[in-house]
Amino acid sequence: MKKSSFVYGSILMTVINFIIAFIGFSYDVLLSNLIGAEAMGLFQMSMSVLMIFMIITTAGVPMAVSQLVAQENSKNHKENVYQILKFSIILNFILSIVLSFILVCLSNPISEKIFKNRNMLQSIYFLVPIIIIISINSVIRGYYYGLKKVGVASVSEIINNVSRFLIVLGFLHYSYPVELEFGVLVAICGISIGEFFGLIWLILAYKRENKKSSYPCYIQLNSIDILNQIIKIAGPLTITGLINVFLGFVNKILIPNKLMDLGYSNSEAYATLGRITGMAMSLIFMPFVITSALVINIVPSLSEQMALKNYRNMKADILFAIKITLIISIPLSILYRLFSEPLAVFLYNDKKVGEYLRILSYSTVFMALQHTFSGILQGLNKHTAITINRLIGMSIQLLLVYFLVGNPKFGINGFFIGFYLRIFVIFLLDLVTLRSIVKFRFRHIN
Template identity: 50%
Template sequence: MLSSEFIYGSFILAIINFVVRLIGFSYKIILSKLIGPKGIGLFQMVFPILMVFVTITTAGIPIAVSKLIAKEKSLNNYYRIKKVFKISVTLTITIAIFLAGIVIIFSNFISNNIFKTNEIYNSVILLAPAIILISISSVIRGYFYGLKKVTISGIAQVIEQIARIVFVIGIIYYFYPITPSKGAFIAVCGISVGEAFGLIWLIFNYKIQRYKNTFKNAKNITSLKILYKISYIALPITISRIINVLLQFANAVLIPQRLMIAGYSHPEAVSTFGRVVGMSLPIIFLPFIVTSALVINIIPNLSEQVALKNFSKIKNNISLCIWITLLVSIPLTFLFIFFGKSIAMFFYKDRLVGKYIEILGYSTIFISTYHTLSGILHGLGKQIIATINYLIGMSFQLLATYFLVANPSFAINGFFIGFIVSTAIICILNFISLNKVVKVKINVTNSVLKPAISSILMVLAIFITSNFLSIKEINTYFSFVICMSIGSLVYVLTLFATKGISISLIKKIWK
């Protein structure tokens, strides 16, 4: 895949991710207003449980399927593509059913003994069908990513989000007003409903795709060998993701409990947790719209290029990935730090959330870069190294959550310290690991200095525009949109003026 084609594919994925995240983000804002911070807090307690279980089937297996199918496609081994897919689906369904049974059996223990609240008991039971549906959808999406048919998977995600929103908002409005626990229950139910609609779309397209393929090059391979290849790729990635969701699970348990030790009441602790995890972090993770597209695109791409031994393209695409990541994450870091309160007031009308966004904003560039670097390491077959790096960084965050959050001098700031430092650690370790595998040259001027200068001018433009509009007494929401639009325009124009973005590259992508 040529560099311009790689960026084009990532651009298409980024658009799809933007639409999906915009819909999801709007949904979370509406949901937070309908069920309140406590309802969001209860939902965020249940959600990590789902993530703990589905990570086993959705973290490593879809990536393994994507890599293997991309590799076999580059070698025209179409028979193996079909066999890899069938074995991976069978494996996923078997594991998913087993995990769903565990959730049902231990639902009472999870709600009453771990979270020490009966308010989430029904929601925990309802996670069982979601585990099965999400698992099957993920492996089919991995199949389409391997074939580089990203639009099919993207549309499935859009369908899933729309179906979930229509169901949840519709039911809540029908029974409104509702208690926070019932609101959380309906939100959990919406996960399964949305996934069911998305899965129907994926299966429909798979049946069409299956008949379009002609499996001429039927090089046989044993099922056991395919299973070994899937496990070799999937296991380290799955362990890494399990660590992540276990950390989310630990945060869901520890943060409210440690905040109460620091002097918070139970409602205050749950509401603070909801503001941080349910409201602030989704905004901080906005760069994932782009980095997720890069990661999804780079993993099968690198797998294909490694199989073909195209080392020059490997280096070129890695450099492009890092450049695009910094191009997006640097201005967002500036925006979160300087305009966190304005962003929070626009979306949530909550100044406390704005304070949290401003603090967490310092981690934006680290989160984005380590996410991209992890995807690159996975694509190069260095998933074990990426997992070790992640484990080291997350260990620091867990320690900070346990020891600092309970200290009244730190309280929730203890979580922020652990979060920022841990993401920086992972980012640095991933970069060191990558350079040991592939010597990547980063143009500091184009990748860092020019985006930073453009970001500074963007911030100044927003401040000037904001002051001007405040004098004119323009509506707050309208003023926010104008300020951000002008700031974004200044950033892009400055990049073009300083040749931070090549016009020739844009022309290639357009063609």
């Protein structure tokens, strides 16, 4: 029954994720056509800044909420589930306010030193509401994933993407053509717009579902207990997220700067970054439509089964997730390799994107497996191993980007070398970690 719950939940999430991914991908394509490659490059850098200030509230806390809610719900401790949600929302709201204040204080150095564009200051200010809204949204979605009510959380994602698609693209189409900085600003505001409508849905759904609910006066978990458990789970995941985002952010600074050292203009350097990270990578991440559904479902499922010591179903779920990941990612990798230029011309009207997509096509399988492995290891409470593996991989990429991209013999190919070594190293480390855990946990039932 537990296996069926995981499988059916994953299928439902996959269908919903396809809808979300289709809307999101169409949005990225149309956005890039309306604001241009250089603006997409600046927008991607803005997202890197955003992720650094948002990672503390979104990397670990929602996953901790999902796991804790799943564990307490499996024991029918409804009062503890409510306390976990309430405490986590307050915690994330306070953290998001503090992080927003720090961002505002650092806005001038960020615009002048990182973007090298004083006109980007206003765009940085508009990152503040995104931090607050997404921090709250992520906790509530984690709560619903823990309860295995994926439909509620997924509808909020659909509302998020649809509202952003209609409002932002409609405005840009009406205002076309737009100035560089204004295009970036509108794209940033679009995130707040989508997340706001998604939050309204989540609040209304929660009030409707809990209108007649009542909880006992006696609470088994107090705030200190909840905080300790959140820190235990979220701590390593947050460190992992910070490492990934920070090193990714450094990469996005190094790449255009190193390219400019080779003679690229500022516009050419950021356009190259936009083509790789904002266009080609959007296709490479398509398997995440499936793997995200698997990860969202397998983390609370494995946590619940560990609490119940249901090891046989745990192993079956792990094997199912890996098989589905391979079935989806391998054909996509072949498709990208064979039809990279036609896809790029059709979607972006840009042959250079096709060249980058062809190079990146081989990474699709490893990226998808890496994502699935991270979810499995999270469900098995191996958060420290996830952190170490990704720190090693990202450090390798950073070093290679630093030394190779500025070398005339390699140029932008230095980024691809570092990228491939990173994902391959992380894949191998995750695989070794998972194999050691599975052998140890399940030897007695084989």
